[in-house]
Amino acid sequence: MLLHSDFRPKPLSFVRSALFGVALTVGAAAAGAPAVAAEQLRMAVPSDPGYLDPAYWGSTVDQFLIDNLYPRLAKYAPDGKEWKVELADAKSIDMSDPMNIVFELKPGIMWAGGYGELTAEDVKYSFERHLDPDLESSLAPEFSSLEEVEVTGKYTGIIRLKEPSATLWASTLVSTGGAIISKAAAEEADGYFEATPVATTGPYRLKEFEPGNKLVLERNPDWTGETGDFDEIVLLPIGDENAAELAFSAGEIDFMRHSAGNFDTLKANPPADSEIFMVQSIDPIWLGITASHEKLQDQRVRNAIQLAIDVPTILQATSGGYSKQATGIVAEGLPGYRAGKELKRDVDKARELLAEAGADGLNVRLDYVNTTERNTAAQIIQANLAEVGITLDLNAQDEGTFWNIDEAKAADMQMHLKAWTGNPEGFYTLQYFVGDQIGVWNWEAYQDDEYERLLEEARVTQDAAARGEIYETMQQMLEDSGTFLFIAQDPYVVVHRKGMVPGILPDGRPVFHAFKKAE
Amino acid sequence: MFAYVVRRIGLGFLVLILAISSLYILVQAAPGDPASAMLGPRATPAIKEAFRERLGLDQPLPVQIVKYLWSVAQGDLGTDLKSKQPVWNTLAIHLPRTIELLAAAIVIAAGFGIPLGCMAAVRRNSAFDRIVGVLSVSIIAVPAVVIAIYGMLIFSAGLGWLPAIGAGEDGGILSILHHLILPAIAVGIGWVGYLARLVRASMIEVLSANYIRNARAFGLKERWIIYRYALRIAVAPTVTVLGIGVGIMLGSAVFAEIVFARPGIGKLMYDAVILRNYPVTLGAVLAATLILIVSTTLSDILNAIIDPRFKESGE
Amino acid sequence: MTQPAIDSPAAAPQTRGGFWRLLRDPMGAVGLTIVVALILSAVFAPWLAPYDPAAINVPIKLQPPSWDHWLGTDQLGRDVLSRALYGGQIALGVALVSTCLAVGIGMILGMAAGFGPRWLDNIIVLSFDTVRAYPVIILALAVGPIFGAGIVTIIGILVATSIPYYGRIVRTSIISAAKSEYVEALLAMGMSRTRIVVRHILPNIIGPILILASMDIPTFIAAEAGLSFLGVGVKPPTSSWGLILDDGYKFIRQTSWLVIAGSVPLILATLGFTFLGEALRDTFDPKLRKEV
16 A cells, blocks of 8 residues: 555656746744734735636646645645655555556545535546546646546545556646545536635635735634644735845745845845745746747747857856756756756857848847846846847736736747746656647647657656656757757745744745744 | 806716726727636636626627726626626725825825925025925925835835835734835825925915904914914815825825835736736726825815815805 | 916017026026936936946846946846936936927817817817826826837827826917907907917917926926836836836845935936926916916
C-alpha cells in the first residue's frame, strides 16, 4: 500500500500555469498589531481569484485556493525544504500496477454547504469531467492517459489508465489538477462555476470575498482533521512585489514571498521584526515568440530576437544575480536539464539575420504581467532590441487579463514574457507545445511532428533518466525554432514576521493550515 | 423662479442621461470581448453566448443603452461580472471608503484653510498674510499624487508612524481614522491654500461692508465682529467651492486610493476598467456623479444656514 | 465668467510696461525664471543630459546621487538626471499642445455657440455640460485603456475635458458682447457676423483666455504625470516625470531619490507656471482675479 517507491517525488511539483514571479504574500497575525488581528493570517496575493474550477484555473491565486480548499488524494507536504508527497484525503493508495491506481478515501470528510460526504463518486466525476470535450477543460491533455475511474465502493475506486503513463499521478493528481470537487454541488451549478467555489473541504472555508479588496477564509467547523493555528486567513490582492514589501514593513502583512531582486537590500535593510530567507523554485520564465504571427513567421527574425537579448543583464536587474540563466523548461538538477547550453548574446549575428530576412523597421508588441520585475525585464528587452533596430511596444497587463486568452488574442500574439509553475516532470510543460494547443496554451504556436513523436515516446517511457534525455532533445528543438528564449528558474525571497513558523512548500508557496505560531 | 428650477433640474437629468449613454458607448467600444475577458480561458462558445444573452450584449447598442438606463432608473445597476453580486453590493463596499476619504479631506481643507484665510485677512498686508498668500498658491500647485507618495515615503516607509495600505475597516474607528490621515492629507491639502485665499478675499470684502462698519461704530469688540459676523458670511463661498470641488477631489482620491491600496471608487474603477468589468465601471462613474450632485446640494443647504443673506435672497 | 470690455483699445503699447511690472512682482519674477529655465532645459535636453536617458547599465542600479550621476540611477541603472531632463520635454510638450488645442477648439465651438443659431448653441452647451459631468481623472481611467496608453491618448483626454471650459467662457463673452451697443452699431452698418467676431470681438477676449490658459498649464502638467503614474499615460522607453515617480513609488523602500527626482521638477514646473499665471493675471487683467 501507501506510496509506491517508483514515484518518490523529485524536488517540486505543480501543474503548468500562472505562477508569476510576483509577490505572493502571506500575512500572519500582525505581531504587535491590535488584538483583533491576532488570530488572522493575512496574505497578500498577486490578484483576486478568477476561476476556482480546477478545469479552468489560471492564476496563482486560483491555484492557492484550489490547493487549499479542495480535497485531493495526496499532496505535497508543507515541509519547506524537501518535495515530499503525503496522503491527503485518501486513506491509502496502491500503485503497484502502473495501469490501475487503487485508492481508498478517508471516511467522514464532509463537504461544506450540506453536500454530504466525500465519496469515490466525487473522484470519478472530478477526474473524468476533464475528458468531456464539451467542458473544454484546460487540463484535458494532462488527463489524456486516463481511461476511467471505476467506483468499487462508497470510498474505494480504481483509476484506470490507457497506457502506463508514469506522469499522471506524480505531476497531476498530487497537485492542482488532482483537486476533487463535489459532484452534487458541481451538477447543481450546471458544471460551471467561476470565482466562487462550489463546495469545499479542509481546515478552512470561504467566509467572504470582496473583489479587489480581500478574500477571507475562516475555520471550517465540520473539519475534523489537522487544523491551523489561525482562525482566519485573509488574502489581500497586492499585485506589485514592492507594494507588498512596503505593506509588510508598515506592519500590514506578516508573510510574503516575492522575486529575489531586492534580496540584498532587504537583507541590508530588513523590515522590523522580520525573518528573510531565499527559496529555490523550478518555475521556468521564458520569452515566447509566436511563430504564427506575420511579423515573426521568418525563423531568422525569431532567432535574431533570441540572440539580441541580454539575459544575464535581465537576471541581474530582476533577481539581483541570484538566479542562473535557464537552458530550458527543466530546472537544474532534474532529469532533462540541459547543462551548459546557455544561449549567448550575439548582436552582430542578430543584425546579420535580420538583414538576411529583410526585416527592417520591425515593430512588435511584448505582453507581460504588470509587476515591477516584469516591467524591468521588459524594458531591458526593449533596449536590447532597439540596438538591432527592432521597436518593441510594451504592453503591461494585469494578471487576469494576461492569462485569459481567446481566439482573437491568440491570433494576435506576438511576443510575451511569462513564467509557468514548474514541475519536476518536464513532460507537464513540454506537452503543451503541440498543434492541438495552439490558441490554448501553446501561445508560441510551435508545431513540429518530430517533437510530438518524442512527446508520445516520453509519455510511456518508464525510466525517468531516459525520459530526461528525450526532454533535452525537445527543449533544444524549442530553442532552435526561435520561439522560446529561456530566461531563468526564479528564486524567491520569503519574508515573515518573527513569532510564526510559515507552512510552505519548498518554493515558498503557502499551505494555510500549516502556519503555526511559534511558542 | 420655479420654472427656472424645474428647467435646471431637467437639464441636469438630460446631462446625466447623456453622460451615462456616452460612457456606455465608450466602454462597449473597447476592443476585446467582455464575455471572453470575464469567462476566462476555456469558456466554451455556448457559455459565452449565454453570457452575452444574459447581459443583453447581443442586442443593438441603442437598445442596450435604453435598457441600461431603464434598469438604472429602477435602481438596478446590473451584476458585477467578477463577484456575481449586484453592482450595488460592490459599490456598498467601496463607496463609504471614498466618502469618508472626501469628508476627511474636506475637514482638513476647511479646518486649516478657513482659520488661515481669516487670520490673513485680519492682518492684511502683514508678513503673515504674505506668507499665507505664497504658501496657498504653492500648495495648490503640488499634485495630489506627489503628496501621497511623500506621505508614504516619510510617514509609512520611513518613520512607520502611519499605515501604508488599506482602509483599516476591520480594526474599529481608531484604525479607520489612522488609515485615513495620509490619504486625506493628500486629497485635502491643496484645498487648504485655495480656501485660505478664498476666505481671505471674501473676509476683506465683508470687513469693509457697511453693516460691519456700523457694528464697529456701535463699539462691538473687533474679535466679536470678526468671529460672530464676518467669518460666518465670509465662509459661505467656501462651502460652494468645496461642493463643486468634490469633482476634483474625486480625481485626487483616485491617486490616494491607488498609492495607499485603499478600497474606494477610484481603486474599484481602476480595477474594473482593467478587467473589462463594465457594469462596475459604469456603476462607479454613476456613483461619482451622484457624489457630485449630493455634495453640491449639501453645499447649497449649508450656505443657506451659514449666511442669512443667502437665505433672504433665496426667498 | 469674464466679459472683457469690447471697446477697450488694443493693449499692445502697454505690453512692454506690463512686462516690467510683471518682473517687479516677486511671484512673477520667480515664476518666469522657473518657467524659462524649464523651457530651456527641455529644449536643450539633448545637450544638457549627461547620458542617453534610455541607456541601461544594470550594475549601477538604484545608486544615490554622485558626481557621475547627479540624481542617482534608477532600477535599470539609467541616469535619472537625464531622464528628468527629457521628461521635461514630455511634460511641457503635452501641456502646451493640449492647451493650444483646447483653447483653439474651445474658441471655435464657443464662437459657434455664441454667435450661431440657437439650435447649435443648445447642442454645443449640452455637450459641454455632458463632458463636464465627468471627473477628469476618473474619465481618463475609464477611457484611457480603451484607446491604449500613450501621449496621444493623454492629450486627447486633456483636450476633450478642457474644451468646455474655454468654450463656455468664449460663448458668454460673445453673447454679452453681441448685446453691446458697439456691436449692434456694427451690425446696423451691415457688417457680417463672422467679420464682427473675428475683427472686433476676438481680439478683445483672446488676452484673458490666454491668461486663463497659462493658469491651466500646471493642471495639464500634473495630469500628464498623474496619468503616466497610473499607467494610462506615457509608456517606456519615453521618459516622463510621472514614470520616474512611479519607479520611485515602487522602489520607495530601496531609495527615496527616485521620488525626489520625479517630484521636484514636477513641483517646480507646476509652481513656476502657477506663479507666472497669477502674476500675469494680476498684471494684465486684475478683473479676472475675482473668478478664482
